[in-house]
Amino acid sequence: MPGLLALDLGTSSAKAALIDRAGRTLATASAGYSTSRTPDGGAEQDPADWVRAARDAVTAVLPADEEIAALCLTGQMQDLVLEGEPGAVRPAVLYTDLRAGAEAAAIREALARDGEDWDAIAGSLQDASSCAAMFRRLVAREPEAARRTRGLVFGPAGHLAHLLGAGLHCDLTTASATGLLDARTRDWSPSVARAAGITPELLPHLTREAGEVVGRTGEDARDLVGLPAGVPIVLAPGDAGAAAAGITGLAPGQAHASLGTSGWIAQVRPALPGSAPVGASHRLALGGGAELHISAVLAAGAAAAWARRTYLAGADEEAADALLEDREREHGRGPTGLLVLPSLGGERFPVRDDALRGAVLGLDAATGPIDLYAATLEGIALALSHALDPAETGQVLPVVGGGAASAPWRRILADVTGRPVQHTDGTDATLLGAALTGAEALGLEHGIAPLAAQGGEATAPDPAAATAHAGRRPAHRRLYELVSSALR
Template sequence: MDPTASPLVAGADFGTTALKLVLVDVDGRTVSTAQASYPTDRRRDADGAARHEQDPEQWWQALVRALAETGLSHGVVALGLTGQMQDLVLLSGTRPVRPAVVYSDQRAAAQQRALHDQLPHWPRRAGSRQDAASVAAKLRWLADHEPENLAAADALVFGPAGCLARRLGAEPVCDLTTASTTGLLDLAARDWWSPAAEAAGIDASRLPRLVEEPAAEGPVARLRSADAAELGLSVGTPVVLGFGDAAATTDGLVGSAPGDAYASLGTSGWIAAVTPGPPDDGAEDSAMHQLAADRGNLLRIAAVQSAGGSAEWSRRQLLGGLDHAAVEERAAGRIDRLAERPLCLPGLGGERYPVRNAEARGTFIGVTESTEAIDLHLSVLTGVAYALAQGVEELGASQQALPVVGGGAESRVWRRLLADAAGMPVVHCAETDDAAARHAARSAAEGGGFAHRVPPHFSPAGEGSAGISVVEPSALATEHARLREIHRELHETLAPTFSRLAGA
């Protein structure tokens, strides 16, 4: 079949190191994919703080290269944009004043502490705890160290999607999900919080216009001739803003209705779920992240500090670097031997969920003389599964099965442990790493006014539905529920010990 017989929509997801681009036809089939990388300037200040910056021109060039790589840009009828959040981009007109300060930049620790002192209940108003990566803290750092650059900017945006939308002719805009990562948004009011902007060194009038339902709003711009020629697209092609990457990934995987949830087993792990508002007032004490989603909903995320990272440590240090297939085979042979398996807190360098404790360390409790190295490895996987299962419970995930993605999800053993821990089937499909880009493509179709069938991956009509693997809970789910209660208590029980070990 001629891949250009049906109109194509393009979804561009600007990640930490590279752009992922998908071309999807309006019947929901992925016709082409491409990637294009860009560098990050990583340096350390004299005090060791990490400076991470990217050149927005590289984002643009990545989009140009990726569209050219597909060889099908002539068939694209709409372009959707999403990407990393919590960046700070200063713009003069449509061009950046200086390199973008990206989300992982940690230089603004002193400014973050000053803002905490100046803004009572800042985490409660923002909806989540604020750290040195906060955009408000980054702004305050620029006000302290580069006031001339801050003064030269007539607009601010908070990621590649907003930056490129502006370059393509949009007014400065920001979706609510991205805005809620900045520390500048009043999450309950779903509007910019002027006291935070002023404390950060700017007037709130310089912040971008907020967009709650980007696709419903329609195009934020239409391509002008020079930009269209460089991108290989038609003049007048609609440009549509998507959600920021966390909500975009959720929508691309499972949708954006309350109760939609998924788990990720990457280097870190998390449960993300769409829930009804209003936000929890206890953000100062909560281990949960809260972000704005559309239609008054929230995206709540329970993030485990180390998931695949701890599993890799265990494979190297406890199993002598045994290859993954051999580890899986040995683990499958011991998965039902719970009596020999200790409990494990898997956070090797602190924990973010189910508690936030930077002093927490990895711990095994309940080792016996019958415990083998593979049992210790299984206890690491089980500890992550128990933490994620607590997130499923706390978030009230209501779907029939829990989708799981990420490199660790390739392990059927780990999927079985998660099914037992959560007490619900776990579903997996390998071809889901384009979820955010797929959301951007769906947004492009909707915002561009094209009738389409571009569903989330984990839906009856999704592309991966035919290749989905389902793992049901086993007869041991009841015993896992008992052990999970004991495991949950360990964080509080051991907190004083971790504090003493840290010398606090």
């Protein structure tokens, strides 16, 4: 039977997988693209690079004569893409772009004058990374680009679906990250759109299910991504939602961790429309009356890579792990004695602070490069741990992402959180989740199961190390406020 082609257009690459209806991954491929850093601190990508990378990845996994049941799309969320004729009118503004702080404040003030609270509307704290603020900024600085805009999408999955002939669509999970969705009604907020300068006809159609068929590939799909015309296009949840589907499923319950370029703790919970924001965590809508609570640390793998370059003379992950193993044999498991904030450029959790920068506390004459690297991984794990309920210590924590391949980092995460850390079999959870939601959207009989249900190697916490880390967690949390105050 035809398999499912899953495509994840992430922060740095397009990843494709051909997955059969039993859940087996038959082939995978990826193709990268770059991010442009602007002189004023912005982060942008060329949507044409997304399409090129998608074609390279798709054609690598899909023989020319292969029949597929659907193209299942997911990808990075909270990007602002201005669609014109025939494609995007300018580079996409990424979710890591924090230039729109003044515009976010102006939107907040405009809503307050009308007696409305932006955070309450969106269900999460809003800041410069909001697509509403990004658009308001572009209207002021690039009026010609705004004039040429015929519609908006909020990530590369929506952009590719549009180019392939499906029209303008946005899944609920991605929409929840834009600052433009009313969490109470699960529709676009007219008042936020108005404050951002967005007219209703620019906003994409909202899908309502966790995965939804939004159209079929058009005649130019072969040239664009190497697919024939007529293939169903499923818009899966944005990458955080697709990852949750692939790790634990979309029923409320188990939390999971991701150690990608950014990092997060996520958990599916029953939706509570009208409830207040939960600290600095995001509440993202899912189909079926559920929502995803996600606490996102802006730099996880990115902070680890920075630490390898800075402290370990550019050592790769394997060499760094060997040094960590040597350090653990000498010192055992437990805190390094250092406290690290891994915030390289702003932070989203456990505080929302665009100006926050990293910090290292506790240096002494004996501190060496590998201690600093270990402490960085420890700091990322501590940052994530602030999202977990201490009462649930002992519950298994599935972990995915590139950083999860590091056995020493998994041990650090287990010790810091006090939870057994379950490493999955290497299947890409986001691609698996996209395929799973695609199979459900098409009504196919299938045996695709979330990774947590499939089992996997578990790393148990060391009891003494876990106790020591728990004692340091409050000091680590207070350090965010201290550093923020010092930088003001």
